[in-house]
Amino acid sequence: MPTIRDVANAAGVSVGTASRVLAGHAATSEESRASVTAAAAALGYRMNARARSLRGSRTQTLGLLVSDVRNPFFSELAHAAEHAAGEHGYLCLLANANEDADQEQRYLDAFASQQVDGVLMTPQSENNPELGRILDDGTPVVFVDRTLRSHTVPSVTVDNAGGIRSALEHLRRRGHTRVGYIAGPTSVSTGAARLAAIDELRAEFGLDNDPLLVIEGDFRAESGTDAALRMLELADRPTAILAADGLMALGAYAALGPRADPADIELVSFDDLEIFGQLHLPISSVSNDPGTMAGEAVRMLLAAIDGEQVESVVLPTRFIDRSAPRGER
Amino acid sequence: MPTIRDVANAAGVSVGTASRVLAGHAATSEESRASVTAAAAALGYRMNARARSLRGSRTQTLGLLVSDVRNPFFSELAHAAEHAAGEHGYLCLLANANEDADQEQRYLDAFASQQVDGVLMTPQSENNPELGRILDDGTPVVFVDRTLRSHTVPSVTVDNAGGIRSALEHLRRRGHTRVGYIAGPTSVSTGAARLAAIDELRAEFGLDNDPLLVIEGDFRAESGTDAALRMLELADRPTAILAADGLMALGAYAALGPRADPADIELVSFDDLEIFGQLHLPISSVSNDPGTMAGEAVRMLLAAIDGEQVESVVLPTRFIDRSAPRGER
DNA sequence: CTGTTAGCGCATTCAT
DNA sequence: ATGAATGCGCTAACAG
Numbered sequence: 001m002p003t004i005r006d007v008a009n010a011a012g013v014s015v016g017t018a019s020r021v022l023a024g025h026a027a028t029s030e031e032s033r034a035s036v037t038a039a040a041a042a043l044g045y046r047m048n049a050r051a052r053s054l055r056g057s058r059t060q061t062l063g064l065l066v067s068d069v070r071n072p073f074f075s076e077l078a079h080a081a082e083h084a085a086g087e088h089g090y091l092c093l094l095a096n097a098n099e100d101a102d103q104e105q106r107y108l109d110a111f112a113s114q115q116v117d118g119v120l121m122t123p124q125s126e127n128n129p130e131l132g133r134i135l136d137d138g139t140p141v142v143f144v145d146r147t148l149r150s151h152t153v154p155s156v157t158v159d160n161a162g163g164i165r166s167a168l169e170h171l172r173r174r175g176h177t178r179v180g181y182i183a184g185p186t187s188v189s190t191g192a193a194r195l196a197a198i199d200e201l202r203a204e205f206g207l208d209n210d211p212l213l214v215i216e217g218d219f220r221a222e223s224g225t226d227a228a229l230r231m232l233e234l235a236d237r238p239t240a241i242l243a244a245d246g247l248m249a250l251g252a253y254a255a256l257g258p259r260a261d262p263a264d265i266e267l268v269s270f271d272d273l274e275i276f277g278q279l280h281l282p283i284s285s286v287s288n289d290p291g292t293m294a295g296e297a298v299r300m301l302l303a304a305i306d307g308e309q310v311e312s313v314v315l316p317t318r319f320i321d322r323s324a325p326r327g328e329r
Numbered sequence: 330m331p332t333i334r335d336v337a338n339a340a341g342v343s344v345g346t347a348s349r350v351l352a353g354h355a356a357t358s359e360e361s362r363a364s365v366t367a368a369a370a371a372l373g374y375r376m377n378a379r380a381r382s383l384r385g386s387r388t389q390t391l392g393l394l395v396s397d398v399r400n401p402f403f404s405e406l407a408h409a410a411e412h413a414a415g416e417h418g419y420l421c422l423l424a425n426a427n428e429d430a431d432q433e434q435r436y437l438d439a440f441a442s443q444q445v446d447g448v449l450m451t452p453q454s455e456n457n458p459e460l461g462r463i464l465d466d467g468t469p470v471v472f473v474d475r476t477l478r479s480h481t482v483p484s485v486t487v488d489n490a491g492g493i494r495s496a497l498e499h500l501r502r503r504g505h506t507r508v509g510y511i512a513g514p515t516s517v518s519t520g521a522a523r524l525a526a527i528d529e530l531r532a533e534f535g536l537d538n539d540p541l542l543v544i545e546g547d548f549r550a551e552s553g554t555d556a557a558l559r560m561l562e563l564a565d566r567p568t569a570i571l572a573a574d575g576l577m578a579l580g581a582y583a584a585l586g587p588r589a590d591p592a593d594i595e596l597v598s599f600d601d602l603e604i605f606g607q608l609h610l611p612i613s614s615v616s617n618d619p620g621t622m623a624g625e626a627v628r629m630l631l632a633a634i635d636g637e638q639v640e641s642v643v644l645p646t647r648f649i650d651r652s653a654p655r656g657e658r
Numbered sequence: 659c660t661g662t663t664a665g666c667g668c669a670t671t672c673a674t
Numbered sequence: 675a676t677g678a679a680t681g682c683g684c685t686a687a688c689a690g
Contacts, residue, residue, distance in 0.1 A: 003668085004669095013677085014676065032675080044465075046462075047667090048444060051668050051669095054666090054681095054682050054684090055682050075404045078398060083425070083427075091424075091443070094423035096408055096411055098408075110420055114420070115377060258591075260609075278579065278582060280587040280608070280609035332684085333684065344684080345660065348685060357659075377682090380682070385666085
């Protein structure tokens with residue numbers, strides 16, 4: 001691969017001049033601009049981004065660490081973040097923590113040694129020492145979707161309590177008082193916040209206060225299936241099930257089986273997945289658009305990289321009612 | 330951030346010695362090993378991967394370019410590739426071409442300027458000049474899932490004809506002769522190969538040769554919905570629909586609607602998505618495991634980076650029958 | 659075994 | 675406007 005030196009030689013100028021022309025610097029003559037450009041094209045010159053970033057202080061690279069790329073919510077988030085970053089000339093290093101704290105640390109270390117300009121992440125483990133080091137180094141970090149008690153970091157999250165409230169309002173309108181809740185892990189901020197909201201609002205919405213109606217899952221489909229099956233075996237079955245995330249809602253859907261009657265049980269999910277619109281049992285949802293979250297988070301991160309002070313934002317949710325018309329219940 | 334020079338000073342050795350210790354090089358004394366290690370820990374030293382790769386020839390970084398991360402097939406592929414790469418000490422730059430040829434070129438350029446050691450991609454545009462340049466530079470490239478006529482590159486693909494055959498065998502067993510086919514874009518190798526296989530086998534399997542029963546989609550859900558709707562409006566409706574990929578199958582499923590009777594129409598998909606097992610209309614599928622494909626592709630790419638000659642591989646598919654028992658038809 | 663030196667590709671001084 | 679020189683952090687070659 002030709003270097004800038006080859007280009008300079010071919011163009012008959014010094015590397016300094018070649019560098020200035022290639023960087024679009026102002027102080028260059030028409031003549032050298034022409035010869036350097038021609039030489040670069042002829043040689044098929046391509047700038048070495050790593051060498052450039054060694055000299056300068058920016059790498060134009062962002063680290064993006066999500067909990068699980070196979071979760072549609074996060075893959076949408078990753079896509080949107082990568083897209084937004086690209087629009088600002090940044091490249092993303094995408095990594096998948098895979099719900100594993102060790103892996104999360106390894107990737108953060110890799111990000112740091114790759115000199116990323118900033119990190120966007122959906123954190124999952126409290127007191128992650130690697131995160132502490134990165135912050136100490138002065139690398140800007142923005143949390144998306146989740147937060148951590150152990151570290152004060154700007155974040156983009158949704159109004160979990162508001163979302164839960166909208167779901168409960170829906171369920172009250174539909175006449176449900178016996179509602180099963182498939183919780184997320186309370187070790188994760190979203191899991192904890194949503195469960196806390198349920199407990200807070202239980203009385204106001206006249207929900208049965210039965211501990212058997214709350215089962216903690218792990219934000220994956222299978223745990224949703226298990227939880228739903230256990231609830232359905234109860235002597236006093238719930239008439240509706242609310243899941244703390246989309247995958248667990250899908251798991252609960254699977255548990256109900258292909259012959260389930262929409263009038264039999266009502267499903268509501270936190271997170272809106274595209275597939276929900278296509279199922280034979282409608283799943284209403286609290287929609288928290290990952291695309292919007294990612295866009296906002298990238299904006300914040302870039303501002304932080306530019307040295308600005310950024311404030312956390314909490315986005316509103318929107319309830320999507322997919323339930324059958326009243327008459328059909 | 331402390332550099333290796335700071336560590337060397339703190340340890341009272343030269344940078345050369347510090348470098349050797351940190352790299353785990355053999356020729357170091359017990360004494361310097363101890364002092365350097367201690368100094369590095371005390372200072373919180375972290376190697377600068379970009380500076381290292383500027384000196385050496387490897388960056389330990391792979392470029393991974395997929396057509397659409399939001400497609401579960403590709404997100405699974407990306408996850409598996411990243412995981413496999415990580416196990417070999419490689420970091421992945423993940424990019425999303427988003428089914429756009431321009432974007433594909435931009436990312437390939439970015440990969441090259443980041444000096445990736447190799448590129449793993451699901452190609453989508455023939456005669457991509459940027460791809461030509463990368464190959465000319467001697468950067469190893471491996472195609473996954475798809476191939477290109479314009480470039481001879483080692484690839485990991487599935488046996489498309491065999492997969493189609495297994496689907497048609499299933500449909501014949503179930504007594505279908507009027508089968509609608511939702512094709513993929515013929516500009517993509519998989520789309521073309523699967524359609525060609527159908528045409529090839531049409532007579533052998535006694536399928537109706539009605540042009541109205543073949544509609545070309547674009548591998549996205551919506552096109553599957555459109556195609557299925559058009560087929561269902563035909564005076565002589567198909568009794569089964571076969572889709573060239575999972576998302577279009579899901580789209581067709583949506584077109585059938587929540588009240589569709591499993592006995593009414595049979596759905597088969599090329600690609601197996603996790604959700605298929607949970608729908609009220611079963612979707613049988615030709616499973617081509619993206620995890621296996623990605624693992625194999627990473628193995629090949631790393632071998633190619635090590636200068637070995639690698640051969641393309643074609644993986645077999647496995648048919649997953651989710652149709653209702655015969656008695657219920 | 660270790661210190662010294664050079665150089666990877668580039669941008670940026672400082673002279674001119 | 676441009677050339678020469680310097681250094682980013684690191685590894686490798688060469689002496690010792």
